[in-house]
Amino acid sequence: MATQHDSLHYYLKEIGRFPLLTHEEEITLARQVQAGNPRAKRKMIEANLRLVVSIAKKHQNRGLPLLDLIQEGNLGLSIAVDKFEPEQGNRFSTYAYWWILQGVTRSLQNKGRVVRLPVKHWQVGNQIKRTRHQLSQELGREPTVVEIADAMEMDLTRLKKYLHSLQETVSLDKFVGSEQDTTLGDLIEGNDSTQSYLDLLLQDEELSGYLALLDDRQRFVISERYGLEDGKPKSMEKIGQKLGISRERVRQIIKKAMQTLEKCALSA
Missing domain, CATH: 1.20.120.1810 (Four Helix Bundle (Hemerythrin (Met), subunit A))
Known part of the structure; x- marks a missing residue:
């Protein structure tokens, strides 16, 4: 067989x-x-x-x-x-x-066993990784959750909220516990499910990188058109209704966004 x-x-x-x-x-x-x-x-x-x-x-x-x-x-x-x-x-x-x-x-x-989360969650996750790395270099040790939140200029409660939304992918007990001196290293050095989370961030980093090249409207239109937020692609008519613009204008936005993405792919 x-x-x-x-x-x-x-x-x-x-x-x-x-x-x-x-x-x-x-x-x-x-x-x-x-x-x-x-x-x-x-x-x-x-x-x-x-x-x-x-x-x-x-x-x-x-x-x-x-x-x-x-x-x-x-x-x-x-x-x-x-x-x-x-x-x-x-x-x-x-x-x-x-x-x-x-x-x-x-x-x-x-x-699959992994729940698809909105692109914004992965973008925040990537920002957390970058901030953690930068602070580790500056401090010579693993930064605390509070230090990461301060560096990101993000409310600690809001940061924990993002992390809680990922808990179906990875156990976040160590990271979002009540102790404010919990380090991001506690999460990164965790178990296999933690590694799965980090793998997911790396795999979606390319997508986030591409989307970051677009302006807000282009990013929204591409996300809606291809169902990147909820897995449900939308028609150009429905996208136009949400934005209060015509189907033709949506098509033009998609075309311009694709040209930007193509230039990026060719220069990579």
Whole structure:
């Protein structure tokens, strides 16, 4: 009987046979997809299966086998192919990234043991990590929770509230206890579930980094469009209703945001 490892090895070998597409080929195939050509859709999907694997790998060990994550990511890829508008001028991989990511993370929310939290929580978590590291360098020791809150200019109660929201992912007893001299090192040097939390922060740091490049409105629109907050993608019409703008204006905001993200990806 084939093992998960054998199945994965075979799958990776198979998708390696499909050639990547040039920008011109993407445009041609995308227009054929818009015209209802199923063969063109299959070619676009096949050429981007390795992108799905790359994204899925960043989210493994979070409650679902890698092959399951790849399968969910492939569904997101299929949606991206159907929705891609080559006239906007973006590379397909930039556009597809968000649909693939949405498929993978929603599958974890629905089926895995880790609960998907709003992007803002991960951004705060990353800020905590950076602040802790900076204070450790300055003080020559692990900073206290109070020192971290002061450095972040955040109310201690509010900081603890953020941490409590993560408790389904990691035990936070040591960190959010009543003792004010509890150190962040107590959390970081904790058990396996603590390590899972840190892994999650690292895996989502790339996403937070990309979103940080956008202005507030762009970030909101991208988050709503791809369901990054609640796992439920919204239509451009619904996003427009929330912001009091037209569907066309939402499309323009998405286009500009994608151009920013694509420049970042190319310069990385």
